[in-house]
Amino acid sequence: MMPTSIPQQELMEPGHTACQGCGATLAMRYALKALGKKTVVSVPASCWAVIPGAMPNRTLDIPMVYTPFAATGASISGLREALDIRGDSDYNVVGFAGDGGTADIGLQSLSGAMERGHNVFYIMYDNEGYMNTGVQRSGSTPYGAETTTTPVGLERNFKKQQKKIVADIMMAQGVPYVATATIAYPEDLIRKVQNARKITGPKFIQILAPCPTGWYYPPEKTIEVSRMAVQSRMFLLYEYSEGKFRLTKPSRPVTVKEYVQSQKRFSHMDENEIRILQEEVDRRWGELLEKESH
Numbered sequence: 579m580m581p582t583s584i585p586q587q588e589l590m591e592p593g594h595t596a597c598q599g600c601g602a603t604l605a606m607r608y609a610l611k612a613l614g615k616k617t618v619v620s621v622p623a624s625c626w627a628v629i630p631g632a633m634p635n636r637t638l639d640i641p642m643v644y645t646p647f648a649a650t651g652a653s654i655s656g657l658r659e660a661l662d663i664r665g666d667s668d669y670n671v672v673g674f675a676g677d678g679g680t681a682d683i684g685l686q687s688l689s690g691a692m693e694r695g696h697n698v699f700y701i702m703y704d705n706e707g708y709m710n711t712g713v714q715r716s717g718s719t720p721y722g723a724e725t726t727t728t729p730v731g732l733e734r735n736f737k738k739q740q741k742k743i744v745a746d747i748m749m750a751q752g753v754p755y756v757a758t759a760t761i762a763y764p765e766d767l768i769r770k771v772q773n774a775r776k777i778t779g780p781k782f783i784q785i786l787a788p789c790p791t792g793w794y795y796p797p798e799k800t801i802e803v804s805r806m807a808v809q810s811r812m813f814l815l816y817e818y819s820e821g822k823f824r825l826t827k828p829s830r831p832v833t834v835k836e837y838v839q840s841q842k843r844f845s846h847m848d849e850n851e852i853r854i855l856q857e858e859v860d861r862r863w864g865e866l867l868e869k870e871s872h
């Protein structure tokens with residue numbers, strides 16, 4: 579049973595084609611609960627372009643537009659303006675894109691849509707890699723992770739760059755509503771989408787969506803891994819609304835070491851590499867605490 583604060587309406591049906599334990603399916607399911615039936619979703623090339631299934635099957639009880647990989651921001655801009663001209667201003671227009679489609683190839687299109695101030699939602703489901711095409715690294719992949727384009731092997735060629743955090747970029751750009759969420763905390767996720775609905779203008783939400791296939795952990799551990807990401811502060815939950823910033827403090831903190839040990843993508847990391855990751859986590863935590871105090 580869902581807690582009563584969570585809308586009972588289901589706009590995602592069973593029978594999708596996602597992997598077992600897919601975090602991205604829950605991200606969509608919870609987001610749609612908060613958005614409601616009057617919603618149009620634009621999805622670029624990604625896992626979510628495949629999850630609804632091939633015609634005549636479908637998984638979503640709302641209209642969905644398939645969009646070129648780089649064009650989610652442009653697509654939702656056009657959908658919004660067209661719906662407004664038609665008098666359908668009460669529809670939510672939502673871009674729902676992966677981290678590759680957001681942090682990398684779609685960033686200019688996203689930034690443009692936000693800057694023009696369209697009344698749209700952009701939801702980035704962050705599985706920290708290009709998962710649909712076989713687990714390649716993205717800008718949003720964390721430091722230390724092994725992917726198929728950062729294979730460890732003898733040269734220890736894991737990802738050497740720190741995670742690019744798109745939500746932080748959106749705050750820096752002055753987007754009126756920016757939040758992060760993850761599927762282990764559905765009430766928080768749904769409340770944030772509901773809060774975003776109160777704002778007329780661009781809204782950006784980044785949802786961490788663990789991926790058993792690409793992070794190499796057993797599928798039944800998805801919620802646990804999602805929770806540990808928050809408790810280890812590897813993924814920080816925050817809400818930035820019209821200039822006010824609020825950071826969630828982990829209730830049962832765990833170390834970055836405990837978090838990385840839960841997934842095989844980090845299994846090659848030595849003490850020094852884990853320390854580099856922990857230091858970055860501590861640095862960013864300090865930075866965001868400081869931001870909250872202003």
Ligand SMILES: Cc1ncc(C[n+]2csc(CCOP(=O)(O)OP(=O)(O)O)c2C)c(N)n1
Nearest residue numbers: 623624625647676677678679707708709710
């Ligand atoms: C212009 C262009 N380049 C490459 C592709 C191939 N492609 C399709 S999905 C995808 C990966 C998407 O990654 P992400 O946005 O992170 O979503 P995920 O697959 O993880 O859900 C790629 C590279 C494409 N469809 N179009």
